[in-house]
Structures are given as structure tokens and as C-alpha cells.
Amino acid sequence: MFINSQEFAQEKDQKDELKSFKTEFLFPKHTDGKNVLYLCGNSLGLQPKNAHNALKSELEDWSNWGVEGHFHGKKPWFHYHKFLTDYSAEVVGAKPIEVVVMNQLTVNLHLLMASFYQPEGQRYKIIMEAGAFPSDMYAIESQVKFHGYDYDDAVIEVKPRKGEHTLRTEDILKSIEENSDTISLVFFSGVQYYTGQLFDIKTITEAAHKIGAIAGFDLAHAAGNINVKLHEWNVDFAAWCSYKYLNSGPGNVSGVFINEKHCTNPDTFRLAGWWGYKEDKRFLMERGFIPEPGAAGWQMSNAPVFGMAVHLSSLEIFHRAGINNLRAKSIELTNYLEFILNDVLKKNNDISMQNITPSNPDERGAQLSLLTDKNGKHLFDYLTQNGVIADWREPNVIRVAPTPLYNSFEDIFRLGQLMLAFKI
Numbered sequence: 001m002f003i004n005s006q007e008f009a010q011e012k013d014q015k016d017e018l019k020s021f022k023t024e025f026l027f028p029k030h031t032d033g034k035n036v037l038y039l040c041g042n043s044l045g046l047q048p049k050n051a052h053n054a055l056k057s058e059l060e061d062w063s064n065w066g067v068e069g070h071f072h073g074k075k076p077w078f079h080y081h082k083f084l085t086d087y088s089a090e091v092v093g094a095k096p097i098e099v100v101v102m103n104q105l106t107v108n109l110h111l112l113m114a115s116f117y118q119p120e121g122q123r124y125k126i127i128m129e130a131g132a133f134p135s136d137m138y139a140i141e142s143q144v145k146f147h148g149y150d151y152d153d154a155v156i157e158v159k160p161r162k163g164e165h166t167l168r169t170e171d172i173l174k175s176i177e178e179n180s181d182t183i184s185l186v187f188f189s190g191v192q193y194y195t196g197q198l199f200d201i202k203t204i205t206e207a208a209h210k211i212g213a214i215a216g217f218d219l220a221h222a223a224g225n226i227n228v229k230l231h232e233w234n235v236d237f238a239a240w241c242s243y244k245y246l247n248s249g250p251g252n253v254s255g256v257f258i259n260e261k262h263c264t265n266p267d268t269f270r271l272a273g274w275w276g277y278k279e280d281k282r283f284l285m286e287r288g289f290i291p292e293p294g295a296a297g298w299q300m301s302n303a304p305v306f307g308m309a310v311h312l313s314s315l316e317i318f319h320r321a322g323i324n325n326l327r328a329k330s331i332e333l334t335n336y337l338e339f340i341l342n343d344v345l346k347k348n349n350d351i352s353m354q355n356i357t358p359s360n361p362d363e364r365g366a367q368l369s370l371l372t373d374k375n376g377k378h379l380f381d382y383l384t385q386n387g388v389i390a391d392w393r394e395p396n397v398i399r400v401a402p403t404p405l406y407n408s409f410e411d412i413f414r415l416g417q418l419m420l421a422f423k424i
Ligand SMILES: *Cc1c(COP(=O)(O)O)cnc(C)c1O
Pocket: 104, 105, 106, 107, 133, 135, 136, 189, 193, 218, 220, 221, 241, 251
């Protein structure tokens, strides 16, 4: 159903109802003055044009109002997080009360584990994927240490079978069942950063609950990429960053999800700060922490408004495009990418690589991870010199991620043409 031709790609683009969103983003330029072919939204999404005005507006409120901007600004800073709540809930399939934007991702993982990793007696282990993103590994390592355990004893890493690159759900479930009396927390990423595998969040959550454990997810590579349904899937907690698929700029704020059943309970333990205090009494400055109901009661510090303004401008685009529409286009784009890469492999003997991301669209997001051989770095550098921005992950993987907001089918066709012309 796909054809490796420019006409075909252009026809797909013509029919694409989301095609005009591309014009809302700023593209870096290649040395020839043309836009780069940007396939790196999995690492740092492009800048939405509206980010500039959003930021400027807050700078103006600051200059016009000083401290009074907390109440008199166009978007009062006092409850700035509320402007992002509905859009964030939409992106991750949550109820508004279950989400809040605050801090950054790894910090939030720690805060969430303070609430939801509460080892007791023989139930103290954490089960996670082997080869998780380093920050998650370090966070987990220090969490178990903080509670007085040894990493090797307290952390169960699920590994792919010999000769395989991704995890089988059945193997994850088996590990959970085999350790049913000792697991306190089941913690996985949504989409694995290295392999691009999308885990079966719903099934893993069910398995965790069946043994009496908590299910938490790091959605760094899933938010804005796939269609997650955190509330429906009964996930206990999750966190994500805003600068990958969510296009909100380097190092920007993170979102968190805390299931309604936990976040509306004032007795759920959390590390507290003044911004999570009951809003109408926050400035009475009294002793004794009373939380704002919902995930907002996990806020510690007052809102970093400049970053959040940019994030809001980006979330507004997701709201207009619709996460269902984006996911539908994303599946087509990535399927086309896979088709083109297979065609290149057939036709160009100078390229040898293997796509280690699952072929089933239900088991992946936008990204394909290409495991290369000794010429991999050479191929990657060649693509970079020719205006393609993808990324290289040690030891030998090229990650390419077409994103539905600003990539086209013709982009994929052009990538294929460049690869066909590659010579060792
Ligand atoms: C990108 C990413 C991070 C980054 O964490 P920060 O705290 O935002 O620097 C953490 N975990 C995963 C899985 C990621 O993909």
C-alpha cells in the first residue's frame, strides 16, 4: 500500500488534514539555507512560533505589574498551573484533578516515589526494564538506598530474551508473578527511549495491582507521542517531560499524573511545600500542612511561569490538533518510514542495519531505532552532513522519529533518497 516515490509521498501529504501545523514551527537551517530534515522530536521538539509571544506576554506582565502580577497579570501567576491542567489531562487521558505541571522530570520521579514507593517488611522490591534511561536508573538506585536496601537485591530488571532486543509482555508478567510477595513498585517507561518499544501499560498495571503492588510509569517518550489513557488504565502515577514530543523547549517543566484514588486522599503521603497548600488559605502562612485536593497538592514551589508559558503555548497546539488525529497520522508516518528503510536495505548493499523497534504499530510510537554495524557512525555523519537531524545513541543505534505535527511523508521519502545515495 506504500510506494517509494515522490508523487506518492506528496499525495499522502495533500490528503493529510494536519499538514498545516508544520507552518506553526520554526526549523533550524542547514548550510544550504534550507530547513533541516528534522527527525529528532523524540529528543528535543521544535519551537512552536507562538512560544515567543507567550513568553513575551509574561515578561510584559512582570514589567507592568511586578509582584502584583501574581493576581493582576493576564494569567495570574498565583494559580498559573491551572492554565495547563485541562490540556495536560487531554494529552495523557486523565481527569483534570489527576494532573499538575511542576518541577522537572527526574525531580518529580523522586517526589512520586516518596509517595508511592513505601517498602514494608518483605515487600520492598522495584521491578523495571533493564537498560532504562540513566536518570531513571539513578533515581531508583538512590531510592532503594535511601530506604536501606541494596540495588542488586531490591531491583529486579526484566531483560530481553537471548537474541532479542525488546521485552515480551508475557516475560514482564511472569517476573511480576514470580515475585508477587516482594514487589512494592512496578516501574516502567511508556515508550522505551533506546528501542522505541511501547509497553503494554494497561496490562502491566493490572498485573501490578493483582499482586498488591503500585504501578508507575515514566512517560518521557510517550507523552504527546502515543494515546495514553492513564485514568482508564488505572495507573497509580506517572510523570513526563515537556521538551521531547511536547515541544516546550530545553529542560522545561514536567507533568505528573496521580490517580484520583490517591490524589484526592489528603492522607496520601507527599513531601510538601507551600504551593501544594490549600489554595484559599495558602497565604495565611499557618502551621500544619493542609493539601489542595488533587495532584495540585503535590506542588512544592511556586510556578516557574516562563517555562510554563512556553509549555502552555505548545499544549494549545496539541489541543487543536487532537491527540487521536496525531496518533493516527503518526502510525502512518512511521509505517511509511519502516517501508522506505526496508526498500533502502534491499537496494543499497552499503547499508546494513536492523530496525529493533517492534513492527506492530501497537507496540511502538513514532520512533524507529536502527541498530547499525561498524559503518553506522559513518552513515549517521553522512546524514547529518546532508541536513538530516536524527540522533545517535551509544553504542550503535540511530534513532529516527518523524512527528506528526511537523513532519511530512515527503520528509520520509527524502530521507530514503539520501540513504539510497550513501556509499561507504
Ligand atoms: C528524557 C528522559 C529523562 C530526562 O529527565 P530530566 O529530569 O528531564 O532531565 C528522564 N527519563 C526518561 C525515561 C527520559 O526519556
